[in-house]
Amino acid sequence: MEENKTYTAQDFKSDQYVRWCPGCGDHAIVNALQKAMAEVGVAPHKTAVISGIGCSSRLPYYMGTYGFHTIHGRGGAIASGVKMANPELTVWQVSGDGDCLAIGGNHFIHEVRRNIDINILLMNNKIYGLTKGQYSPTTDRGSVTKSSPYGTVEDPFIPAELVFGARGTFFARSLDVEMATTVEILAAAAAHKGAAVCEVLQNCVIFNHNIHSYVADKEVRADRTIHLRHGEKMIFGKENNRGIVLDGYMLKAVTIGEDGYTMDDVLVHDAKNPNNVLHQMLAMMDGHDLPLALGVIRDVDAPNYTDELTRQVEEVKGKKNFKSLREYILSGDTWEVK
Amino acid sequence: MTESTKVKVLEKVVVRFSGDSGDGMQLAGNIFSAISAAIGNEISTFPDYPAEIRAPQGTLSGVSGFQVHIGKGVYTPGDKADVLVAMNPAALKTQIQFLKKGGVVIIDTDSFKEADLKKALYETDDAIAELGIDPAQVMSVAITTLTKESLADSGLDVKSIVRCKNIFALGLVCWLFDRPVSQAGNMLSHKFAKKPTIAEANVKVLNDGYNYGNNIHASVSTYRVESASVRKGIYTDLNGNTATAWGLIAAAEKAGLPLFLGSYPITPATDILHELAKRKDLGVKAVQMEDEIAGACSAIGAAFAGNLAATSTSGPGLALKSEAIGLAVMAELPLVVIDVQRGGPSTGLPTKTEQTDLLQALYGRNGESPVVVVAASTPANCYDMAFNAAKIALEHMTPVILLTDGFIANGSTAWRVPEEDEYPEIRPNYVKPEMLAEGWKPYMRNPETQVRYWAVPGMEGFMHRLGGLEKDAKTSAISTDPANHAVMVAARQAKIDNVAKEIPQLEVLGNPDSDLLVVGWGGTYGHLYSAVTEMCNEGKDVAMIHFNYINPLPSNAEEIIRRYKKVVVCELNNGQFASYLAGKIPGVEFLRYNKVEGQPFSSAELVEHFTQLIEK
Numbered sequence: 001m002e003e004n005k006t007y008t009a010q011d012f013k014s015d016q017y018v019r020w021c022p023g024c025g026d027h028a029i030v031n032a033l034q035k036a037m038a039e040v041g042v043a044p045h046k047t048a049v050i051s052g053i054g055c056s057s058r059l060p061y062y063m064g065t066y067g068f069h070t071i072h073g074r075g076g077a078i079a080s081g082v083k084m085a086n087p088e089l090t091v092w093q094v095s096g097d098g099d100c101l102a103i104g105g106n107h108f109i110h111e112v113r114r115n116i117d118i119n120i121l122l123m124n125n126k127i128y129g130l131t132k133g134q135y136s137p138t139t140d141r142g143s144v145t146k147s148s149p150y151g152t153v154e155d156p157f158i159p160a161e162l163v164f165g166a167r168g169t170f171f172a173r174s175l176d177v178e179m180a181t182t183v184e185i186l187a188a189a190a191a192h193k194g195a196a197v198c199e200v201l202q203n204c205v206i207f208n209h210n211i212h213s214y215v216a217d218k219e220v221r222a223d224r225t226i227h228l229r230h231g232e233k234m235i236f237g238k239e240n241n242r243g244i245v246l247d248g249y250m251l252k253a254v255t256i257g258e259d260g261y262t263m264d265d266v267l268v269h270d271a272k273n274p275n276n277v278l279h280q281m282l283a284m285m286d287g288h289d290l291p292l293a294l295g296v297i298r299d300v301d302a303p304n305y306t307d308e309l310t311r312q313v314e315e316v317k318g319k320k321n322f323k324s325l326r327e328y329i330l331s332g333d334t335w336e337v338k
Numbered sequence: 339m340t341e342s343t344k345v346k347v348l349e350k351v352v353v354r355f356s357g358d359s360g361d362g363m364q365l366a367g368n369i370f371s372a373i374s375a376a377i378g379n380e381i382s383t384f385p386d387y388p389a390e391i392r393a394p395q396g397t398l399s400g401v402s403g404f405q406v407h408i409g410k411g412v413y414t415p416g417d418k419a420d421v422l423v424a425m426n427p428a429a430l431k432t433q434i435q436f437l438k439k440g441g442v443v444i445i446d447t448d449s450f451k452e453a454d455l456k457k458a459l460y461e462t463d464d465a466i467a468e469l470g471i472d473p474a475q476v477m478s479v480a481i482t483t484l485t486k487e488s489l490a491d492s493g494l495d496v497k498s499i500v501r502c503k504n505i506f507a508l509g510l511v512c513w514l515f516d517r518p519v520s521q522a523g524n525m526l527s528h529k530f531a532k533k534p535t536i537a538e539a540n541v542k543v544l545n546d547g548y549n550y551g552n553n554i555h556a557s558v559s560t561y562r563v564e565s566a567s568v569r570k571g572i573y574t575d576l577n578g579n580t581a582t583a584w585g586l587i588a589a590a591e592k593a594g595l596p597l598f599l600g601s602y603p604i605t606p607a608t609d610i611l612h613e614l615a616k617r618k619d620l621g622v623k624a625v626q627m628e629d630e631i632a633g634a635c636s637a638i639g640a641a642f643a644g645n646l647a648a649t650s651t652s653g654p655g656l657a658l659k660s661e662a663i664g665l666a667v668m669a670e671l672p673l674v675v676i677d678v679q680r681g682g683p684s685t686g687l688p689t690k691t692e693q694t695d696l697l698q699a700l701y702g703r704n705g706e707s708p709v710v711v712v713a714a715s716t717p718a719n720c721y722d723m724a725f726n727a728a729k730i731a732l733e734h735m736t737p738v739i740l741l742t743d744g745f746i747a748n749g750s751t752a753w754r755v756p757e758e759d760e761y762p763e764i765r766p767n768y769v770k771p772e773m774l775a776e777g778w779k780p781y782m783r784n785p786e787t788q789v790r791y792w793a794v795p796g797m798e799g800f801m802h803r804l805g806g807l808e809k810d811a812k813t814s815a816i817s818t819d820p821a822n823h824a825v826m827v828a829a830r831q832a833k834i835d836n837v838a839k840e841i842p843q844l845e846v847l848g849n850p851d852s853d854l855l856v857v858g859w860g861g862t863y864g865h866l867y868s869a870v871t872e873m874c875n876e877g878k879d880v881a882m883i884h885f886n887y888i889n890p891l892p893s894n895a896e897e898i899i900r901r902y903k904k905v906v907v908c909e910l911n912n913g914q915f916a917s918y919l920a921g922k923i924p925g926v927e928f929l930r931y932n933k934v935e936g937q938p939f940s941s942a943e944l945v946e947h948f949t950q951l952i953e954k
C-alpha cells in the first residue's frame with residue numbers, strides 16, 4: 001500500500017529533542033538525511049539507521065525510522081548483520097571520523113571490500129567531539145588538541161583513499177553547509193547497490209571550530225571546491241571559468257581561455273568508470289592547488305554482498321531441496337535400530 | 339576362527355588407533371565406531387590430533403590418535419585402551435601411555451626399521467624392549483607388506499597402495515572384535531564413491547585384513563562386546579560441534595525464523611562455522627566476519643533485524659565479544675553465544691580442553707550485565723543445549739552463552755535422530771498490533787516475565803530506536819536518572835532470574851542416600867557419571883548432580899546441596915563453579931576437585947578421590 005506513497009522529511013523525524021551543540025554541523029546533516037530519505041521514498045519502517053558512538057552517532061535517535069545506537073566503532077559490523085539478515089531493509093550507517101576510522105577502521109574497510117549494500121554516512125570533523133577534543137585519525141599533522149598539546153606527529157587518513165584501497169565502488173563528498181549537495185550524494189548513495197561511502201565535512205563548533213573553513217567559507221568555497229557531476233565538464237570557480245585538465249599524468253586547475261586552454265581541454269567526469277585511478281586523483285584534491293572535490297566521485301556497478309549471498313543460498317537450496325533439518329540428516333550416514 | 343583363539347566377553351572395550359597424521363587413523367577409527375554403533379553398542383569417541391598441521395613424517399610430533407569406547411554403559415571415550423594400534427614407532431612411543439596394563443598392542447613391523455626408529459628418537463633397535471612392553475602383549479603384523487600383496491593386481495601405484503594400510507589394520511581390528519566387515523565395506527564405498535578404484539581397493543584390503551586375523555594362529559583373544567538395549571530409531575554418529583550447529587538449525591525451524599551465524603575461525607570452535615556454512619541448503623546464513631567482534635556484532639545486527647542470531651568462538655574470542663554482548667544485554671536482543679572452551683589463558687592450549695571460561699561467561703562484561711549461561715554435557719547434549727539456548731534467547735530477549743569444550747566438541751556418540759515433535763515450539767515475545775494503540779514503547783515489558791516485546795524492522799508503526807545508553811523504564815527515551823537506572827538494572831536481573839521457572843530441575847544420580855554429593859557441570863559429565871556408577875556398583879555410596887543450567891541455577895539446586903554431608907565440586911579449572919555456588923548457597927562447605935592440565939578427568943582418578951572422601 002505504501003508503494004506509491006510519497007514522503008516528506010517530517011516522516012523521518014522522531015519526537016526526540018536534538019542535543020547537539022547549537023551551531024554544530026550535525027544539525028544540517030540530519031536534516032539533509034531526512035530530506036534525502038523522503039526523496040528516495042523508502043518507507044520509514046523499512047529503513048534502519050545504525051550508528052556507533054560519538055556526537056555524530058547520536059543521529060539515529062532523531063530519526064523516525066528503525067534505529068540502533070550501538071557501541072564505539074562497531075556500527076559497520078552491526079549494520080552488516082542487519083542487511084545480511086534482512087536484505088529487504090534499506091540500511092544506513094552513521095559514523096564519525098573516530099568511530100569509523102580509528103576503533104572501527106577494520107570493520108569499515110571490510111564492509112567496503114565486501115561491497116555490502118549499506119549507505120555509510122561519515123561525519124568528518126577531524127576531532128573526537130563526544131570525548132571533548134582529542135585528535136582523530138583524520139586530524140591534520142601538527143594539530144594541537146587536548147591529547148596532542150604539542151601538536152600531532154602523525155599523518156591523517158584521507159577517507160577516500162581508504163575507500164579506494166578497500167576497492168570501494170562508491171565514494172561521495174559534501175560539506176555540512178551545502179545542504180543541497182549533501183541531499184544529492186545521500187540520495188545517490190541510496191540508489192547505489194553496494195557499500196556507498198558519503199563523507200561530509202562537518203564543523204565542530206566547540207573543539208575544532210572552522211577546521212574546514214579553508215574550503216567551506218562562503219567567500220572562498222566556489223574557488224576552492226568543485227562539484228563533480230557524472231557526464232559533465234569539471235568546471236568550478238566564482239566565474240565558472242576554471243576547469244580541471246590532465247597535465248601529463250597529473251591533474252591541473254586552469255582558467256579557461258588562458259594559457260591556451262579551451263573548454264575542450266576540460267575533463268568530463270565519469271563516475272561510472274570501473275578503473276579508479278582518476279577517481280582517486282580527484283578525491284585527493286585538497287582545496288590548495290586543486291579544488292576539493294564534492295559530489296559523487298565514484299559510483300560503479302559491481303556484485304554486491306547481499307545479492308550474492310541471497311543468490312547463493314537460493315541456488316544451493318534449489319539443488320538440494322531439503323525441507324527440514326531432519327530430512328537433511330536422514331540423507332547422510334545413518335543406521336536403524338529396530 | 340581358529341581353535342587357538344579364545345573369545346572374551348566384555349561389557350565394554352576401548353580401542354585406540356594411532357599412527358602418523360598422514361596414515362588415516364581418524365578414518366579407520368571413525369568407521370570402527372560407526373559399525374559398532376550400528377550393531378547396537380553405545381559409543382563414545384575422541385580424536386587426538388597433533389598440534390602441528392604437517393609435522394615431518396614419522397616424528398613424535400606428527401602422531402595422530404583416535405580413541406573409541408564401545409559397549410554397554412559407555413559415557414566417555416574411556417580412560418585407557420584395551421587395544422592400541424600403533425602404525426609406527428613414534429605412535430607406539432607416544433601412545434603406549436594410553437594402554438591399559440595387560441592390553442594388546444598391534445604394530446606394523448614394516449615401519450619399525452632402523453630409520454623409522456631413529457626418527458622417533460629411539461636409542462636402541464628394539465622399540466618393544468626399550469619401552470618396557472611385554473612381547474606377549476604385542477601382535478606384530480607386516481601390515482604394509484600384506485597391504486602391498488593384497489593390492490598387487492589392483493593397478494594402483496605403490497603410493498596409493500601403501501595409503502590403504504590403515505584399512506588393513508581396520509580389517510584386523512574388525513576381526514578381533516567380531517565386527518561385520520560388510521558394513522565397514524559399505525562405508526568405504528560410500529566415502530570413496532567418486533573414486534571407484536580406490537573404493538574397491540579399500541574394500542579388498544579390509545577383507546584381507548579381516549581374513550588375515552581369522553587365518554593366523556594368533557594367540558591373542560578376540561572379544562565379544564555386549565550390546566546395549568538402545569532405543570529404537572534412526573541413528574547417526576554425531577560430534578559436539580555438529581550437534582551444536584544442528585541444535586541451532588532445529589531451533590530456527592521451531593521458531594519459524596532464519597538462522598544467522600556471525601563467526602571467526604578459532605580452534606576448537608571452527609567446525610560449527612564449517613557446518614553451518616554448508617547448511618545454505620537449509621537456508622542458513624553463516625558468515626565469516628573480519629574478527630570476533632564483528633562476528634558478535636553482525637549477529638546482534640541480525641537479531642535486531644529479526645533472525646535467530648548466533649556467534650561461535652572459543653575463550654580468546656569470547657573476550658573480544660564482551661562489549662558487544664553487553665550491548666545485547668542493554669538492547670535486550672536475543673543472541674546465542676557459543677564458547678567452545680579450550681586451555682587458556684591467552685592462546686594457551688588451543689587443541690586441549692578446559693572449563694576455565696565459566697567466570698568470564700558469567701561476569702566478563704562491564705556494568706551489571708546478567709546473561710543466561712548454560713553448558714552442554716556430552717557431544718549429543720550439545721544439540722539439546724544449543725536448541726534450549728536459542729529458545730531461552732528468543733523467548734526471553736537476552737543473550738545466552740552456551741559453554742561447550744574441546745573434549746565434547748570433537749568427541750562423538752551415536753545419536754538417535756529425533757522426530758520433529760520431540761522438541762517444543764519456540765514463541766518469541768513479539769509485539770502485537772493492538773499494542774500500538776495502547777502506547778507501546780520499545781522497553782515495555784511483560785509484567786510477569788519482565789521480557790520486553792520484540793518489534794522487528796519492517797513492521798509498520800513500530801519504528802523505534804534501541805541503543806547502549808540507559809533508557810527510561812516508562813518512556814524508553816535516554817535517561818541518566820539515578821532512580822531509573824536502579825529500576826532498569828533490577829528489571830534486567832529479574833528477567834534472567836525468571837528463566838529459572840522454565841528450566842528443568844536437577845535430578846540426583848548415583849545413590850541419592852549417600853553422604854557424599856559429587857557436583858559437576860558441562861563436559862565432565864561422562865567421566866563423573868562413569869566414576870559414580872562404578873562406585874555405586876561396587877557398593878560405595880555416592881550421589882551426583884550435574885548442571886546444564888548455570889545462570890540461573892535450577893530452582894532445586896540449593897535444597898539438594900544442603901542435604902549432603904560432603905559436597906565436592908569437580909571441574910577442569912581452579913574452582914570457578916565452586917566459588918560461584920559458594921556465593922549463591924552460603925554456609926555450605928564446597929570441597930573442590932580440580933584439574934587444569936588441558937585434559938579431561940579420568941574416571942579412575944575420580945573413583946580414587948571419591949573413595950578417599952567417603953573413607954575419611
Ligand SMILES: Cc1ncc(C[n+]2csc(CCOP(=O)(O)OP(=O)(O)O)c2C)c(N)n1
Nearest residue numbers: 053054055056072096097098099128129130
Ligand atoms: C570502547 C569505547 N572506547 C572509547 C569510547 C569513548 N568515545 C566515545 S565517542 C569517541 C570518539 C568519537 O569521535 P568521532 O567518532 O569522531 O565522533 P564525533 O563525536 O566527533 O562526532 C570515543 C573515543 C567509547 N564510548 N567506547
Ligand code: SF4
Nearest residue numbers: 021024055129204205
Ligand atoms: S561537541 Fe562538536 S561535534 Fe559534538 S555536538 Fe558539539 S559541536 Fe557537534
Ligand SMILES: [Mg+2]
Nearest residue numbers: 096097125127
Ligand atoms: Mg569526529
